Amino acid sequence: MTGRTARARRRRVGGNPDGGSDPGRVPPEAGRPVAGAPILIVDDNPVNLKLVRVLLATEGYDVRTAADAEEAMAMLQTFRPRLILMDIQLPGMDGLELTRRLKSDPATRDAIVVALTAYAMKGDEERALDAGCDGYIPKPINTTLLPEIVKEFLTRVGAR
Numbered sequence: 001m002t003g004r005t006a007r008a009r010r011r012r013v014g015g016n017p018d019g020g021s022d023p024g025r026v027p028p029e030a031g032r033p034v035a036g037a038p039i040l041i042v043d044d045n046p047v048n049l050k051l052v053r054v055l056l057a058t059e060g061y062d063v064r065t066a067a068d069a070e071e072a073m074a075m076l077q078t079f080r081p082r083l084i085l086m087d088i089q090l091p092g093m094d095g096l097e098l099t100r101r102l103k104s105d106p107a108t109r110d111a112i113v114v115a116l117t118a119y120a121m122k123g124d125e126e127r128a129l130d131a132g133c134d135g136y137i138p139k140p141i142n143t144t145l146l147p148e149i150v151k152e153f154l155t156r157v158g159a160r
Contacts, residue, residue, distance in 0.1 A: 034154045038062045038080060042072045042095065043087040043116070052085060052116070052141065059147045069093035076102075081111055083154055085137075088117040088128060096131040103132035112153055116141070 039061045043049050049065045057063045064079055066072035068090050084102070088095040095115065102108040112135075115128035120138040128136050135153055137146075 034151050035060045036062055037082045037154050038064070039150070040064050040066060040072065040075065040079065040081040040084045040111075041116075042066045042069070042084060042090065042098070044068055044090050045087070048087070048139070048141070051143070052146070055143055055146055056150060059150075061150070069095070069098040072098060073101075076108055080108075083112040083114065083150065085116040085150075086113050086133065088115055088124075096127065099128075099131045099133055114150075114153055 039056055041049055041052050041056075041063065043052070043065070044067050046067070049067070053063045053065055064075060064081070066075050069092060072084075086095040086099055090098070095117070099113050099115075102111060102113060113133045114135040114137055115125075115133045116137045116139065117124070117128070118139040125136040137149060
């Protein structure tokens with residue numbers, strides 16, 4: 001599948017983000033339970049980190065947080081999230097570069113990466129998808145819809 005075709009199949013905010021998979025990788029099991037799924041939130045804004053962590057922990061997810069790319073990479077040495085909510089504008093290494101690195105590493109490339117960002121200008125979603133994000137959620141966060149959007153990404157992308 002070409003990059004453009006894969007991008008065309010991924011959609012914003014929980015559409016149908018099934019960008020295909022590499023047969024050499026072991027994909028997450030289809031039908032795998034969503035409750036308790038490990039999730040990493042990478043965001044340098046402590047208010048956003050707390051808000052998203054509380055929303056998802058209340059839904060029963062195993063949620064961890066990182067304030068920057070370096071902290072996220074250190075955490076990923078021992079924690080294997082099924083989904084990563086990635087802020088794009090991070091200090092130091094930005095979220096797009098971190099996503100590129102994660103998607104090129106066999107240990108982390110199967111993680112679902114969703115850009116969760118205030119970057120909502122024309123072309124920002126395309127840049128996130130080009131970097132390897134499986135989806136895009138613009139800020140401000142809709143606190144009512146976010147848990148359902150996360151569940152949708154975990155079930156649809158996890159079933160590929």
